[in-house]
Structure formats: structure tokens, C-alpha cells
Amino acid sequence: MNDSSLLSFARGYCLSCGERLQTSWTYNNLFAWRAAHLCDTCTGQLPTITGPACPECSAPEHVEVCADCLSWRRRSEDVRWVKNVSLFHYDDWMQAWTARWKFRGDAVMAAAFYYGLRRAYRQHFRGFVPVPVPLAPLRMQERRFNQAEVLAAGLKVPYVLALERPEREGGKQSKQTKRERLQTVRGFTVPAPEIISGRNVLIIDDIYTTGATVRESAQVLEAAGAASTASLTLIRA
Amino acid sequence: MNMLSTWFTGSSQSASPFPSFSSDAEIPAIPLPDYTKMQVHCSGRALLAQEMPHDQKIIKAYVQAGMLQEVPAITKQGTLWRCLRCSNKNPGLFGVHACACGRERCVYCRECLEMGRVSACTPLYYWTGPKASGVFTDPLVWSGRLSSGQERASRAAAAAGLRKEELYIWAVCGAGKTEMMFQAVAEALARGERVLWTTPRTDVVRELYPRLAEVFPGVPAAAWYAASPEARPEARLVLATAHQARRFKGAFDVVIIDEVDAFPYVFDPGLQQAVREACSPHAAVIYLSATPGGKEQQRMKSGALSYVRVPRRFHGHPLPVPECRWAGNWRLQLSRGRLPPALLQWCRSRDTAYPLFVFVPSVAAVRPAVEVLRTEGFRCDGVHAEDEKREEKITAFREEQIDILVTTTILERGVTVPKADVAVLGADDDIFTESALVQIAGRAGRNPERPEGDVVFFHYGRTKAMQQTVRHIQTMNREEAAPDE
Numbered sequence: 184m185n186d187s188s189l190l191s192f193a194r195g196y197c198l199s200c201g202e203r204l205q206t207s208w209t210y211n212n213l214f215a216w217r218a219a220h221l222c223d224t225c226t227g228q229l230p231t232i233t234g235p236a237c238p239e240c241s242a243p244e245h246v247e248v249c250a251d252c253l254s255w256r257r258r259s260e261d262v263r264w265v266k267n268v269s270l271f272h273y274d275d276w277m278q279a280w281t282a283r284w285k286f287r288g289d290a291v292m293a294a295a296f297y298y299g300l301r302r303a304y305r306q307h308f309r310g311f312v313p314v315p316v317p318l319a320p321l322r323m324q325e326r327r328f329n330q331a332e333v334l335a336a337g338l339k340v341p342y343v344l345a346l347e348r349p350e351r352e353g354g355k356q357s358k359q360t361k362r363e364r365l366q367t368v369r370g371f372t373v374p375a376p377e378i379i380s381g382r383n384v385l386i387i388d389d390i391y392t393t394g395a396t397v398r399e400s401a402q403v404l405e406a407a408g409a410a411s412t413a414s415l416t417l418i419r420a
Numbered sequence: 421m422n423m424l425s426t427w428f429t430g431s432s433q434s435a436s437p438f439p440s441f442s443s444d445a446e447i448p449a450i451p452l453p454d455y456t457k458m459q460v461h462c463s464g465r466a467l468l469a470q471e472m473p474h475d476q477k478i479i480k481a482y483v484q485a486g487m488l489q490e491v492p493a494i495t496k497q498g499t500l501w502r503c504l505r506c507s508n509k510n511p512g513l514f515g516v517h518a519c520a521c522g523r524e525r526c527v528y529c530r531e532c533l534e535m536g537r538v539s540a541c542t543p544l545y546y547w548t549g550p551k552a553s554g555v556f557t558d559p560l561v562w563s564g565r566l567s568s569g570q571e572r573a574s575r576a577a578a579a580a581g582l583r584k585e586e587l588y589i590w591a592v593c594g595a596g597k598t599e600m601m602f603q604a605v606a607e608a609l610a611r612g613e614r615v616l617w618t619t620p621r622t623d624v625v626r627e628l629y630p631r632l633a634e635v636f637p638g639v640p641a642a643a644w645y646a647a648s649p650e651a652r653p654e655a656r657l658v659l660a661t662a663h664q665a666r667r668f669k670g671a672f673d674v675v676i677i678d679e680v681d682a683f684p685y686v687f688d689p690g691l692q693q694a695v696r697e698a699c700s701p702h703a704a705v706i707y708l709s710a711t712p713g714g715k716e717q718q719r720m721k722s723g724a725l726s727y728v729r730v731p732r733r734f735h736g737h738p739l740p741v742p743e744c745r746w747a748g749n750w751r752l753q754l755s756r757g758r759l760p761p762a763l764l765q766w767c768r769s770r771d772t773a774y775p776l777f778v779f780v781p782s783v784a785a786v787r788p789a790v791e792v793l794r795t796e797g798f799r800c801d802g803v804h805a806e807d808e809k810r811e812e813k814i815t816a817f818r819e820e821q822i823d824i825l826v827t828t829t830i831l832e833r834g835v836t837v838p839k840a841d842v843a844v845l846g847a848d849d850d851i852f853t854e855s856a857l858v859q860i861a862g863r864a865g866r867n868p869e870r871p872e873g874d875v876v877f878f879h880y881g882r883t884k885a886m887q888q889t890v891r892h893i894q895t896m897n898r899e900e901a902a903p904d905e
Contacts, residue, residue: 195512201530288537289530291515327526327539328517337520 187265192402197222198295199280220295230272233420240394241269263411267391268307269419270299276405277418285389290328296417297337302387304338308413309386313342316400317371326412334417335387342387344408345379346371346400356396364395372401373407380408391416441785453478460654462488462547464614465669466505468536472545479545483559487549493661494527503529505538506666506692531690532653534646546669553612554640555657562599569730570600576728577604577706580703581674582611584704587696588720591730592739593710593833593862594897598628601676602635604706609639609656617659618695622684623647624834625659626773626811632659650699661689668698675699679714679833680707681855710862711855711892731899737871738897740864742857743891747878750846752878754785758794763878765846767798767824769873775817775840778826779860781814781849788844789826802826834860838867847877857889 195204202222221229238246248256255264271277283294304311315331323329335342349370356364365372373379384404386397391414401412428629451459454474459793461473466514482488494503502509508531519526521541528539538544566574571879573589580587591597600618608615617632619625622645629643642655644664651658658668662685677685677695684811687689699705712720712728721723733739748758767776780789793800801822803810810830817825818837825831827852842864844852852860857877 265446283533287533288528289515289529289533290517290528324518326543327537333517417512 186191198223198292199225200336227347228276230274230277232272235399235404236419237286238266239265241416243272251394255398258279260400260405263405263409264398264401265411266301266307266351266415267394267397267414267416267419269391270296271301271418273390273418273420275276281390281418285326285330288326288328289335292332293330293333293337293417296334298418300334300337300415301339303415304340308383308385308415311383311413313338313340313381313387314345314379314400314404315342316386316388316396317344317346317348319348321350329361330389331387334389338387339385345375345384347374348372348399353372356392361393364393369396369399371403381410383411383413384409386412386414388414388416390418390420392420396406427841428460433539438553441853443675448606452481452487458482458487459547459549460552462545462653463552464668465538465548465653466544466546466667466669468542468544470494471536474826478768483545487547487856489546489548490543490819491546493544495542496817501527503538504544505529505535506532506715507697507742508532509613509690511822511842521651533591535664535667552654554654555612556609556639556656558606559609559639560602561637562602564599565733566599567596567734569732570734573728573730575599576609576726577601580604580706580726581608581704584673584702584705586705586723586725586821587710588707588709588716588727589730590712590720590727591708591710592731592733593859594739594866595710595730595734596734597708598631599676601706601708604655605632605636605676608704610676611673614671615657615659615669615674615676616665616672616695616698617676617678617748618662618665618698619678619834620662620682620691621679622661625661627834629659632657653724657843662688662695663774664678665691666694669770670697670700672699672703673675674704674706676708678704678708679707681711682833686713697711713855729899731896733866733871735871737865737868737899739893740873740875741897742859742861742875742877742886742891744847744877744879744882744886744890747845748879750878751880754788756764756806757788757792758787760845761876763843764792764796766843766876766878767793767796770841771857773874774870775820775822775837776824777831777837777842778824778862778864779832779842779844779852780826780828781851783828785825785845786828793824793826798846800824800826803831805830829856829860831863832856833862835863836866837863837871840866841874842866842876843874844877847889848879848881848883852883852885854885857885859893861889861893 197204199224204219204222215305232241233245234242237249239248242249283289290301298381315329315335318329322348331365351370369415388397391397397414456644457473468510469476469479483490491504493505494501498507501514506529508529513531514527515530516525516527517543518524526540528537558773573591576587577600589600605615625643625645633641636657639657640652640655641657642651643652644660720727746764747762750760753760780786780788783804790800790802799822803813816822840863842860844860861875864875865871866869879886
């Protein structure tokens with residue numbers, strides 16, 4: 184599925200606030216034509232990461248590699264890790280956005296960021312194979328869609344569902360503390376390692392908080408033979 | 421036949437997608453678990469499996485017994501998808517994604533997402549068994565007296581409720597519309613019918629609910645508005661915003677549509693359809709407003725819509741007639757962070773003991789106006805639709821902790837602050853239509869202790885709407901002076 188089929192539906196309205204879109208005609212959008220998905224007010228409120236950010240995890244306001252990444256380096260078993268790139272910070276606006284997107288289940292809202300994700304992919308990860316982080320089966324039943332897969336679909340590059348996640352006890356990650364997250368073992372498996380062996384793999388997820396999920400999947404993918412691993416996430420909290 | 425469809429012009433209704441409700445009291449042949457609770461919970465509603473009090477297994481048993489009907493929530497009609505819960509047919513308000521049900525493209529409705537997501541693979545359940553019932557004899561506990569105009573409207577409403585007819589009550593702002601409805605509601609409840617009181621505005625629902633709960637103490641009542649706490653499903657008297665009325669299907673026998681000409685109800689055929697579907701096909705419909713739209717006025721004149729006109733306020737005093745004052749280029753002044761001198765001078769000269777509403781045409785104008793008025797030494801605050809502290813500010817204004825409340829048109833109707841004066845800054849703006857201005861002018865002089873009250877329109881060129889407003893109010897006052905027909 185590509186984004187044009189996704190967007191054949193939700194057209195003409197701001198994907199975030201539902202306002203009818205009034206395209207303002209500027210030279211910019213006249214010559215570089217792409218359909219707007221957000222209204223001007225919402226575009227103005229986007230917490231885009233600009234300026235200095237950690238080169239390894241996109242954490243905002245770091246010039247050097249941040250402390251989190253240094254501690255990952257010391258512990259790292261994923262030696263062929265490249266970096267994480269994120270598009271946005273996590274602020275109140277983004278929190279409200281995620282709540283509607285993920286927890287209310289408004290999947291198409293992700294299409295507003297497809298252009299940004301594609302651009303980041305081309306700039307940083309050309310040639311990588313996208314692999315969305317899976318959901319546990321029960322959560323998938325409840326939510327009906329995998330938010331990471333919805334993001335991966337927007338890259339317009341064939342993605343591979345290489346990872347699998349078993350059913351686990353324990354609640355949502357968004358309800359856990361940092362320590363709990365780092366200690367949780369998600370138990371990802373790679374059922375068919377031949378698809379990714381020898382290739383550069385790009386892990387796709389919605390949010391990078393402690394990095395625990397992404398790093399664990401990177402480790403599993405490298406063990407299964409990936410040449411290198413990196414991640415592209417929408418939000419860096 | 422269907423009285424509602426005559427009023428909701430525009431969309432000729434196709435065959436109803438909803439199952440018909442059998443009114444005969446059939447007793448289920450097979451014993452079903454927890455029957456009364458399910459009946460009360462599901463009666464007259466369209467529910468998702470997760471909104472049910474029981475799990476899938478029990479729901480299945482009910483479906484097999486013919487008590488519940490399982491309907492796919494989103495169906496395709498021709499080339500268009502249609503959401504059965506909110507009647508959304510706008511392709512811009514659907515979404516699609518790869519789904520856990522196995523479909524590559526599973527469609528879901530974005531219009532009613534806040535009420536829990538419905539998609540093509542989730543069924544809705546309708547109660548098709550006997551409806552839950554409840555009879556309340558003499559539910560009304562109210563000792564107030566109606567004025568003669570109110571009395572007339574009250575009797576007409578009660579009669580319309582009994583005969584299941586359509587009635588428009590055209591009563592001036594401050595005529596006491598709520599009290600006129602008490603009799604009709606009480607009689608309907610005594611007949612064992614369910615009553616829906618719906619309005620487009622959340623603020624109106626919140627203001628009405630405690631008043632109704634007080635005069636109908638023994639009746640299970642519920643208020644539904646966006647972000648309202650989960651209300652009791654068994655309620656016989658339901659207050660809901662038009663959006664929330666979508667939760668109900670075929671449930672009500674008497675519907676009161678308050679402020680029927682307000683945004684967004686008049687502009688959204690989907691909402692009108694939702695209210696139509698919430699009540700049974702032969703329900704009585706009573707519309708309340710001070711400012712009927714042109715189409716309705718025409719239908720009243722031609723006799724197609726019966727109506728009662730109440731030109732007199734409940735305290736019997738005339739409506740304050742607005743005064744128009746030249747304010748110069750107020751847009752320019754606002755953009756420079758100033759207010760027109762005419763407005764400031766008027767604010768200073770008036771008796772500050774009385775609270776003052778200042779209506780402005782846009783959200784952007786609220787902040788500069790508040791800032792200027794604060795530097796002038798007034799206790800002043802501003803509200804608009806996205807303001808999270810709206811409730812608190814309005815309460816503070818009522819309690820006279822704030823002298824001047826700057827507001828957008830959200831407070832134009834349904835809000836009562838006794839003894840208030842009203843100013844409109846930029847009354848020539850397009851947003852201030854005749855009905856908006858009449859409603860705004862109606863905020864003043866609502867208290868019998870101070871029935872006058874000033875209404876001033878500050879403008880940069882008189883518009884037709886302003887002139888019509890003045891004429892409208894003068895006509896109403898003249899009618900009032902003449903004895904009742």
C-alpha cells in the first residue's frame with residue numbers, strides 16, 4: 184500500500200485539526216507542488232528538530248554525542264549501529280497528536296509526515312531496507328494497525344516485516360519509567376533471517392524515548408546477519 | 421408520516437439502514453443472561469462490542485435470540501462509503517489503513533472517532549428487542565409561574581408532544597424558553613416516553629443540565645457533551661449536543677431542539693440527519709429559537725410549520741434596542757494594539773457596577789482588546805472557543821470578579837449573566853449576521869431588577885445586518901405592546 188491510496192480518502196482537510204484546507208498560493212508551493220496535509224496553524228506548531236542535535240540519536244540541543252548515546256556505546260552489542268534520525272521533538276502539541284493518531288486510532292494522520300520521512304530517508308539512509316518495529320499480537324488486535332508499519336508504508340520503498348514480537352506480560356511502554364524500559368526484554372525474533380542478511384537495515388518506529396526498543400531490535404537484526412542497522416523515528420522524546 | 425423529513429429539507433432520505441424496533445413486549449423465549457441490564461444499556465443506541473457490558477459470547481447469544489442486530493458499521497453506497505453511526509458520507513472524513521482483520525485497506529470513520537473508532541471490520545449492535553420503559557407520574561417539581569406568553573407556548577408544546585407534531589417556538593431572548601418546555605417534558609415522561617433535549621452548543625448543555633436535574637428530581641437524566649463523563653445509559657431525559665445525539669438510534673419520542681438556528685447545526689446536514697435518526701420516526705419535534713432562519717420563517721408564514729411567537733420577555737419589559745456608534749477603522753486600531761476611542765470613552769463613562777460583554781469578531785482580536793482594557797484599569801479577561809479556562813472565566817464574570825469579558829461569538833447565546841451591558845466591537849464584520857446580533861443584543865436586560873441595559877454596536881459603516889437587527893427588535897417590542905392575539 185502506498186500513501187496515495189491512503190490519501191485518496193482524507194483529502195482537503197487538515198489531518199491534525201480537521202479544518203478545511205485553504206491553500207495559500209505562494210511561489211514556493213506553486214513551483215514545488217505537493218499537496219498540503221496540514222493547515223497553516225498546525226504547520227506553525229510543529230515541533231520540528233532544527234539546530235544542533237546529537238549526531239547519533241537526534242536528541243535536540245546537543246552538539247556532541249549525548250550522554251545516553253555514550254552509555255549505549257559502552258554497553259553496545261550492536262556494533263554495526265549507525266544512528267537514529269528523528270523529525271520532531273515531543274511537546275504538548277505532539278502529545279495530543281500522538282494520542283489521536285495511536286490511541287484513538289486515526290491512522291491516516293501519519294500521512295502528514297510522509298514527505299518529511301521520505302526526505303530524511305533519501306538524505307541519510309538511501310539503500311537501507313525499512314523494517315517496522317512490530318506490535319505484540321494482542322495490542323495489534325486491540326489497535327487494529329501497527330503505527331510503525333503505517334510510517335514505513337510512507338517511504339515508498341518496499342518494507343520488510345522481518346521482526347516478530349511474542350506476547351508479553353507488562354503494560355504499555357508509555358506507562359513505564361526509564362529504568363523499567365531499559366530492563367524490559369521484548370524478545371524480538373527474526374523468523375526469516377535470509378531476507379535481511381547482508382543488507383543495511385533501517386528500523387522504523389514512531390517514537391525514540393530511551394532507545395531501548397530500537398537498540399534491542401538492532402541487536403537481534405545484527406545477530407540475524409544484517410550488515411548494519413540504523414533507525415528512523417518520527418519523534419525524539 | 422415522518423415529520424422530521426419535512427423540515428430537514430435538502431436530502432431526500434433513502435430507505436433507512438436501521439432495523440425497525442418492535443414495540444410489542446415480546447418475552448425472550450430462551451433465558452438470556454442479565455436481560456434487564458442489557459435491555460436498559462442497549463435500548464435505542466448503536467454500540468460497539470467494547471461499549472457492551474458483556475463479552476463476545478453473551479453478545480452472540482443475544483444476536484441469535486434476535487434481541488440484538490449486528491450491522492457492519494461502514495458500508496458502501498454506490499461509490500461512497502457511509503458511516504452508519506454518524507451518517508458521514510464525506511470522502512474527506514474517512515481514513516484507511518492495513519488492518520489486523522487482514523484487509524490491506526480497511527476503512528474507518530474520522531468524523532465520529534472521538535466516540536470510539538468504527539471501521540469496516542467492526543460491527544455495530546442495535547437493540548431490536550422490546551424497548552426499556554419507565555413511567556414517571558408527576559415528575560415536575562417546580563413552583564415558578566409562567567407569564568401569559570409562556571403559558572400559551574407551554575400549552576402548545578404539550579399538545580404537540582401528545583399529538584406527535586412539529587412546532588416552532590419563536591421567542592425573544594430572555595423569554596424563558598426553558599420553562600416553557602417543562603410541561604411538555606413532564607407529560608412525555610408521564611406517558612413513559614423518552615425525551616431528547618439537544619442543542620448545538622456545549623455551554624448550553626452544561627448550563628441546562630443542573631436546572632433540569634433540579635426540576636425533575638426523580639427522573640434519571642444524563643448530559644452528553646464532548647469530554648463529558650460517561651453518562652447513565654438508562655436516562656429517560658437526555659441532554660446532548662447534536663454531535664453526541666449520534667450515540668442514539670430510534671430512542672426518543674419527544675425531541676426538543678434548542679437554538680436550532682445556531683452553528684454548526686444549520687450548516688451540517690450530517691448533524692440534522694443524526695438528530696433525525698436518534699428519535700423514532702413518529703417523534704414530536706419542538707424547535708426553540710429567537711432568530712429563525714429565512715427558510716423557516718417562510719414555512720411558518722405559508723402555514724407549513726405551526727409556530728408560537730412569544731415577543732415578550734418573562735419579566736414583561738421591552739428588549740433593549742441597540743444603538744449604533746461610529747468607531748472608525750477598528751481593524752487598523754486593533755492591528756496597532758489600540759482600541760477605537762469611541763469604545764474606550766463609552767467604557768469609561770458607563771456605570772462600572774454592571775458587568776460588560778465586549779463581543780469581537782475573531783479570536784485574534786481578543787488579546788489586544790483585553791490588553792488595552794487592562795491598561796485602562798478595568799478588571800478584564802477574554803474567552804474564545806479553544807480557551808481551556810473558559811468555564812472558570814465565565815464563572816468569575818458571573819461572580820463579578822471581572823468587570824469586562826471580551827469574547828468571540830461563542831457566548832452569543834444561551835448564556836445568562838444578570839444585569840449585563842453589551843458592546844460589539846466591529847459590528848460591521850461579516851460574522852455578525854442578523855441572527856448573531858439579535859442574540860447578542862439579547863444578553864442585556866435579562867434580569868427583572870435591571871430590565872433596561874445598554875447595547876451598543878461600534879462599527880465602521882452600518883451594514884444591512886445591523887439595520888435589520890434594530891428593526892427586528894423594534895418589531896418585537898411593538899408586538900409586545902399590542903395585546904396578545
